[in-house]
Amino acid sequence: MASADSRRVADGGGAGGTFQPYLDTLRQELQQTDPTLLSVVVAVLAVLLTLVFWKLIRSRRSSQRAVLLVGLCDSGKTLLFVRLLTGLYRDTQTSITDSCAVYRVNNNRGNSLTLIDLPGHESLRLQFLERFKSSARAIVFVVDSAAFQREVKDVAEFLYQVLIDSMGLKNTPSFLIACNKQDIAMAKSAKLIQQQLEKELNTLRVTRSAAPSTLDSSSTAPAQLGKKGKEFEFSQLPLKVEFLECSAKGGRGDVGSADIQDLEKWLAKIA
Amino acid sequence: MLDFFTIFSKGGLVLWCFQGVSDSCTGPVNALIRSVLLQERGGNNSFTHEALTLKYKLDNQFELVFVVGFQKILTLTYVDKLIDDVHRLFRDKYRTEIQQQSALSLLNGTFDFQNDFLRLLREAEESSKIRAPTTMKKFEDSEKAKKPVRSMIETRGEKPKEKAKNSKKKGAKKEGSDGPLATSKPVPAEKSGLPVGPENGVELSKEELIRRKREEFIQKHGRGMEKSNKSTKSDAPKEKGKKAPRVWELGGCANKEVLDYSTPTTNGTPEAALSEDINLIRGTGSGGQLQDLDCSSSDDEGAAQNSTKPSATKGTLGGMFGMLKGLVGSKSLSREDMESVLDKMRDHLIAKNVAADIAVQLCESVANKLEGKVMGTFSTVTSTVKQALQESLVQILQPQRRVDMLRDIMDAQRRQRPYVVTFCGVNGVGKSTNLAKISFWLLENGFSVLIAACDTFRAGAVEQLRTHTRRLSALHPPEKHGGRTMVQLFEKGYGKDAAGIAMEAIAFARNQGFDVVLVDTAGRMQDNAPLMTALAKLITVNTPDLVLFVGEALVGNEAVDQLVKFNRALADHSMAQTPRLIDGIVLTKFDTIDDKVGAAISMTYITSKPIVFVGTGQTYCDLRSLNAKAVVAALMKA
Numbered sequence: 001m002a003s004a005d006s007r008r009v010a011d012g013g014g015a016g017g018t019f020q021p022y023l024d025t026l027r028q029e030l031q032q033t034d035p036t037l038l039s040v041v042v043a044v045l046a047v048l049l050t051l052v053f054w055k056l057i058r059s060r061r062s063s064q065r066a067v068l069l070v071g072l073c074d075s076g077k078t079l080l081f082v083r084l085l086t087g088l089y090r091d092t093q094t095s096i097t098d099s100c101a102v103y104r105v106n107n108n109r110g111n112s113l114t115l116i117d118l119p120g121h122e123s124l125r126l127q128f129l130e131r132f133k134s135s136a137r138a139i140v141f142v143v144d145s146a147a148f149q150r151e152v153k154d155v156a157e158f159l160y161q162v163l164i165d166s167m168g169l170k171n172t173p174s175f176l177i178a179c180n181k182q183d184i185a186m187a188k189s190a191k192l193i194q195q196q197l198e199k200e201l202n203t204l205r206v207t208r209s210a211a212p213s214t215l216d217s218s219s220t221a222p223a224q225l226g227k228k229g230k231e232f233e234f235s236q237l238p239l240k241v242e243f244l245e246c247s248a249k250g251g252r253g254d255v256g257s258a259d260i261q262d263l264e265k266w267l268a269k270i271a
Numbered sequence: 272m273l274d275f276f277t278i279f280s281k282g283g284l285v286l287w288c289f290q291g292v293s294d295s296c297t298g299p300v301n302a303l304i305r306s307v308l309l310q311e312r313g314g315n316n317s318f319t320h321e322a323l324t325l326k327y328k329l330d331n332q333f334e335l336v337f338v339v340g341f342q343k344i345l346t347l348t349y350v351d352k353l354i355d356d357v358h359r360l361f362r363d364k365y366r367t368e369i370q371q372q373s374a375l376s377l378l379n380g381t382f383d384f385q386n387d388f389l390r391l392l393r394e395a396e397e398s399s400k401i402r403a404p405t406t407m408k409k410f411e412d413s414e415k416a417k418k419p420v421r422s423m424i425e426t427r428g429e430k431p432k433e434k435a436k437n438s439k440k441k442g443a444k445k446e447g448s449d450g451p452l453a454t455s456k457p458v459p460a461e462k463s464g465l466p467v468g469p470e471n472g473v474e475l476s477k478e479e480l481i482r483r484k485r486e487e488f489i490q491k492h493g494r495g496m497e498k499s500n501k502s503t504k505s506d507a508p509k510e511k512g513k514k515a516p517r518v519w520e521l522g523g524c525a526n527k528e529v530l531d532y533s534t535p536t537t538n539g540t541p542e543a544a545l546s547e548d549i550n551l552i553r554g555t556g557s558g559g560q561l562q563d564l565d566c567s568s569s570d571d572e573g574a575a576q577n578s579t580k581p582s583a584t585k586g587t588l589g590g591m592f593g594m595l596k597g598l599v600g601s602k603s604l605s606r607e608d609m610e611s612v613l614d615k616m617r618d619h620l621i622a623k624n625v626a627a628d629i630a631v632q633l634c635e636s637v638a639n640k641l642e643g644k645v646m647g648t649f650s651t652v653t654s655t656v657k658q659a660l661q662e663s664l665v666q667i668l669q670p671q672r673r674v675d676m677l678r679d680i681m682d683a684q685r686r687q688r689p690y691v692v693t694f695c696g697v698n699g700v701g702k703s704t705n706l707a708k709i710s711f712w713l714l715e716n717g718f719s720v721l722i723a724a725c726d727t728f729r730a731g732a733v734e735q736l737r738t739h740t741r742r743l744s745a746l747h748p749p750e751k752h753g754g755r756t757m758v759q760l761f762e763k764g765y766g767k768d769a770a771g772i773a774m775e776a777i778a779f780a781r782n783q784g785f786d787v788v789l790v791d792t793a794g795r796m797q798d799n800a801p802l803m804t805a806l807a808k809l810i811t812v813n814t815p816d817l818v819l820f821v822g823e824a825l826v827g828n829e830a831v832d833q834l835v836k837f838n839r840a841l842a843d844h845s846m847a848q849t850p851r852l853i854d855g856i857v858l859t860k861f862d863t864i865d866d867k868v869g870a871a872i873s874m875t876y877i878t879s880k881p882i883v884f885v886g887t888g889q890t891y892c893d894l895r896s897l898n899a900k901a902v903v904a905a906l907m908k909a
Contacts, residue, residue, distance in 0.1 A: 074301075082284070090285060093284075093297065093300055094305060095281070095282055096309065098282065099284070122672070123309050124669075126669060127666070203681065206677070207677040210716045211896060
């Protein structure tokens with residue numbers, strides 16, 4: 001009886017002794033793993049940060065290489081886009097979305113630009129202009145010279161909007177007004193178009209400033225176009241505005257080549 | 272028969288064009304683009320332009336549009352199938368060119384599709400012709416009539432089968448029932464001889480005879496059981512004694528059966544040598560029926576198996592591809608993916624006071640634009656649909672034409688005539704109040720205004736305008752403008768003809784040198800036909816420069832009805848070829864709706880006209896213009 005009791009006491013002591021080393025090992029393991037986990041987390045965060053930073057740098061570098069083709073519907077933007085890229089004639093329809101392509105410039109440095117053809121429909125043009133204007137190196141405003149007399153108010157209104165947006169950018173883009181469709185007999189010359197646009201924009205400054213303010217109260221004061229108190233001229237603008245004549249269709253219908261040499265030279269100059 | 276079929280990219284490049292007639296297809300297609308695709312009315316794929324009907328199909332993955340045009344008077348049933356076939360073949364054939372989604376690849380690619388298109392057109396026309404004779408309903412009716420007859424026969428056959436089986440089991444155990452069977456048999460034989468007529472009648476009568484026999488058979492079986500239970504011992508010697516005469520009688524009956532049922536006997540002849548007479552009778556009927564049922568059941572089982580196997584295979588393949596696409600990250604949007612998101616968007620728009628019909632059409636148009644589009648790696652269905660809807664709403668609210676009142680007034684000044692603006696709308700929307708606000712705005716910009724009181728019905732209308740005129744004159748007295756009267760009221764009291772008063776007012780303004788004439792009309796409900804006729808007359812006679820519809824921002828579904836009927840009244844009662852419709856919208860009481868700005872979407876969508884002014888209160892300065900982005904932001908705010 002006494003020997004049995006002594007055995008029981010010995011067993012109890014053994015069980016208590018075996019538990020303690022396990023606990024010690026667990027504590028040691030936990031202490032060992034914590035620094036490695038922390039280091040892994042720090043490494044992953046560092047990688048993510050570098051990726052984000054690299055993306056930001058890349059996006060900044062890639063901007064400011066775009067040439068936007070803007071204008072009213074049916075002014076010939078899409079055909080001009082096609083001619084600049086391939087030199088061929090293609091039938092076109094009213095654009096629903098933008099078209100992008102890389103344009104190889106004909107100069108000694110061998111630079112390239114990104115041509116972007118934007119839709120000219122009233123519903124779409126302001127949205128697309130808002131989307132692409134920050135990356136614009138140059139803006140080509142295409143005017144239908146044949147229908148200009150009838151559309152002068154619409155052309156002036158859109159031109160007013162584009163000029164206001166262009167002046168608001170940090171890097172002011174170059175600006176060209178391309179008087180397209182010069183192959184048609186009724187087409188107006190670039191000089192006449194410039195005079196008419198200056199007169200119309202002078203009137204538009206007055207009406208735009210007098211328009212009722214918009215619903216959102218956070219809008220800033222609208223920018224002044226040209227000098228106050230003077231007749232409007234394009235030379236008063238901080239960005240340089242040039243006029244040139246061109247014809248995307250050419251003189252002999254589909255077979256003829258386009259008359260866009262001046263436009264190509266201008267693009268080579270700004271590249 | 273087709274006028275043209277054209278395929279072009281959304282960027283405007285025509286890839287391929289088929290000309291059935293010499294006219295150019297650019298005009299109608301451009302009209303389709305401007306009226307349907309850019310106005311978010313893409314729920315219906317049919318569009319009418321002058322004498323043409325155009326049908327189109329959008330490929331949102333490669334951003335292509337397929338358009339077919341034909342004369343309106345023709346009813347070509349194969350056009351939809353033709354568009355689908357051409358779409359499938361074109362994208363399969365030129366997948367490499369159009370897959371890059373680059374303008375250069377589209378420009379450099381040559382799309383020679385003439386032969387393929389002509390082949391598909393010929394096939395479609397022939398298939399439409401072949402289908403014509405199949406419309407004969409008589410054949411279908413006869414086939415359908417036959418089917419229920421067969422099914423009825425099969426249903427009758429099933430029950431007797433079970434009864435026959437039961438009778439078999441009973442007969443095998445008890446032999447004492449031979450006597451009553453022999454006595455009952457000559458009676459049905461006589462009955463079978465009586466009916467003489469068409470085959471159907473014969474078949475029916477035979478079936479009836481079979482049923483009667485079986486019923487009698489079952490009844491006698493019941494009686495036989497009772498007898499056998501009571502006296503088992505006495506039956507045995509009786510059977511031995513009766514063997515010789517029974518055999519003779521049964522033999523005769525067997526001969527009769529052979530004559531009556533030729534087909535069962537062929538099945539039963541081998542059994543005759545093996546089993547007793549009772550087994551012969553039972554086995555013959557059940558055997559034939561079993562064979563028929565086996566054939567029909569096997570057909571059904573085969574069909575079921577065929578249907579189950581392909582569905583299983585399709586499911587597995589779809590699941591695998593779906594997983595792979597999910598891993599790769601370039602998922603293609605389908606209608607099912609967008610269904611739940613679009614339902615939420617539609618309910619959200621209706622909660623923001625957009626008319627229900629217009630909300631449905633908008634979501635349908637957005638679904639058509641997004642179906643088949645390839646999503647980016649990190650974009651979800653909800654964000655894609657929401658962004659597309661937002662762009663569509665901004666597109667709708669952008670004005671279709673330029674409405675610059677000040678510029679147009681300057682033009683009218685140069686031409687030595689007054690600029691006429693007519694205000695129309697339903698009762699109580701604030702026409703006179705907003706007319707006064709616009710007068711104040713014009714006066715502030717240096718234009719003189721004549722207010723024509725053409726509301727000759729409502730009590731106090733002239734007095735209200737007189738009060739406004741007095742206050743505006745106090746703000747802009749003639750002394751400040753070089754002795755020139757800047758604002759004046761032209762009124763002829765009540766109960767007069769509104770069109771006449773407007774005409775006199777315009778003449779008065781021209782003589783006195785006013786710059787603008789604002790014509791106030793009486794409010795009227797869109798369903799009041801005489802008043803709508805009077806409004807149409809006023810506008811037709813006076814040909815104003817601008818017709819403004821005044822609607823309040825609180826209106827919901829009623830906006831659609833109001834604008835549709837106002838425009839219809841102006842169109843129906845106009846004598847001109849191009850009727851004068853509503854030119855712009857004045858949205859009033861905008862300060863009362865907080866962010867439920869859906870009425871702006873409803874009105875602009877229905878008319879395609881811009882919202883020229885927004886009234887936000889009751890003072891003269893509470894006049895604003897609409898900012899599309901701010902309104903859409905308020906709409907999409909959850």
